[in-house]
Amino acid sequence: MKSLIIGFFSFFYQANLNHENMQGTGFAYLIRKAARLKGMELEVKKVYEQTSYFHTHPYLVNFIVGMWVREFEQNGEEDFHKKIYSSAFGALGDSFFWHSLRPLCFATAAIAGFYNPFAGIISYLVLYNLFHLSFRFTGFRIGYSLGRDVITFFNRIRFNKWATYFDIGSSLMLGILLSYMAKSSADFNSVLLGTLTVYIMLGMALAKKLDIVLGLTMIIITTGFFLYITGV
Amino acid sequence: MKKIIFRVDDRLIHGQVIEGWLKHFKINHVVIANDKVADNPLQKMIYASTLPPGTELSILTVADFISSFRSDRYKKDYVLVLLESVDDLYAIKSMINDDVYVNIGCVASREHKIEVSNTVFLNPDEIRKICEIRQDFEVFIHKVSWEPSVEIKNFNYILEGNL
Numbered sequence: 469m470k471s472l473i474i475g476f477f478s479f480f481y482q483a484n485l486n487h488e489n490m491q492g493t494g495f496a497y498l499i500r501k502a503a504r505l506k507g508m509e510l511e512v513k514k515v516y517e518q519t520s521y522f523h524t525h526p527y528l529v530n531f532i533v534g535m536w537v538r539e540f541e542q543n544g545e546e547d548f549h550k551k552i553y554s555s556a557f558g559a560l561g562d563s564f565f566w567h568s569l570r571p572l573c574f575a576t577a578a579i580a581g582f583y584n585p586f587a588g589i590i591s592y593l594v595l596y597n598l599f600h601l602s603f604r605f606t607g608f609r610i611g612y613s614l615g616r617d618v619i620t621f622f623n624r625i626r627f628n629k630w631a632t633y634f635d636i637g638s639s640l641m642l643g644i645l646l647s648y649m650a651k652s653s654a655d656f657n658s659v660l661l662g663t664l665t666v667y668i669m670l671g672m673a674l675a676k677k678l679d680i681v682l683g684l685t686m687i688i689i690t691t692g693f694f695l696y697i698t699g700v
Numbered sequence: 701m702k703k704i705i706f707r708v709d710d711r712l713i714h715g716q717v718i719e720g721w722l723k724h725f726k727i728n729h730v731v732i733a734n735d736k737v738a739d740n741p742l743q744k745m746i747y748a749s750t751l752p753p754g755t756e757l758s759i760l761t762v763a764d765f766i767s768s769f770r771s772d773r774y775k776k777d778y779v780l781v782l783l784e785s786v787d788d789l790y791a792i793k794s795m796i797n798d799d800v801y802v803n804i805g806c807v808a809s810r811e812h813k814i815e816v817s818n819t820v821f822l823n824p825d826e827i828r829k830i831c832e833i834r835q836d837f838e839v840f841i842h843k844v845s846w847e848p849s850v851e852i853k854n855f856n857y858i859l860e861g862n863l
Contacts, residue, residue: 487809487815487818487819488809489809520810521808521809521810523711523714525715552742552743552746553746554711554714555711555712555713555714556713556714556746556747556749556750558711558714558715558716559713559714559715559717559718559750559751560749560750561715562714562715562716562718562719563715563718563719563752566715566719567719567723616742617742619742619745619746619749622749623749627749628749628750628751628752628753629752629753631752632752632753
């Protein structure tokens with residue numbers, strides 16, 4: 469139950485995100501709530517210290533909150549481990565949630581959206597939040613039970629490999645989507661297949677070398693120019 | 701991009717490092733040159749757990765890094781050397797050459813620090829050290845690879861209070 473409560477309060481965690489102390493204020497807010505749930509009242513000075521620079525992945529912050537409270541109870545080195553875990557969870561969380569889970573959810577939603585737009589939106593929300601909320605609402609409990617060894621949980625589930633697996637899944641889904649689009653929108657022939665292949669490879673190369681938004685913009689402009697020239 | 705990158709980042713390995721540098725430049729070897737981390741097994745395990753599969757991690761003291769760098773250990777690799785502070789960068793300044801890209805990624809705000817960019821806050825001593833390195837080699841503020849880098853040129857202005 470306590471883990472659910474902290475999970476709920478962590479929705480407000482980034483409310484004061486800023487360049488100077490990043491999420492430090494939010495962390496102090498969560499620590500105070502978490503300590504109270506465990507029957508402790510932190511000194512104002514201790515809470516104030518937590519407003520210093522702090523930045524981690526917002527979905528994994530509750531693991532650090534749990535670890536911090538456990539270490540504080542046991543007179544451990546809560547602030548030292550907080551700093552280490554903030555960057556480590558930033559690395560794990562950014563790779564998985566931002567760069568792998570989101571593209572997979574998009575590809576899934578696009579396929580589902582082909583059949584029914586409403587199903588597309590629902591599938592995105594369900595798939596994304598399945599992972600997001602699971603980590604958010606269980607983080608405090610796991611962090612508190614494992615303390616400074618909370619990394620063992622992530623090692624046990626091989627979390628650093630999830631991003632790779634999900635990237636493979638996204639590529640597969642994207643392939644299914646593109647094949648379906650090509651097959652359903654035109655008479656399929658070798659010229660169309662060749663054009664699509666070159667197009668996709670060019671797009672991916674631009675996105676990889678330059679930037680995804682810039683690559684997309686250039687592809688749209690090139691397509692527009694091509695359609696204008698050919699009179700389509 | 702050059703094959704060897706020296707990056708000052710007080711968070712060492714974090715999201716921007718993984719996505720913005722490792723994956724973007726296909727870096728296959730990360731070196732953390734830091735005396736405290738090299739002496740802490742738990743910290744070593746935590747950082748090792750964050751890297752994507754296939755990336756080698758070496759955690760060395762600053763002195764060990766200098767000797768390994770001189771021995772051409774990293775000749776075949778694309779290497780990202782992470783340093784926690786400007787002081788560590790200054791300690792290995794003799795390793796910098798034209799093949800090394802030096803960037804300041806993230807130095808957090810603390811008391812008596814001057815905001816140089818939205819992720820880099822330096823005190824006067826750190827600014828002096830960077831100015832000294834800057835006399836011979838280019839130094840950039842570069843958060844992530846897809847954002848523009850800012851070359852450090854006029855830091856002495858900051859020291860003179862002309863920010």
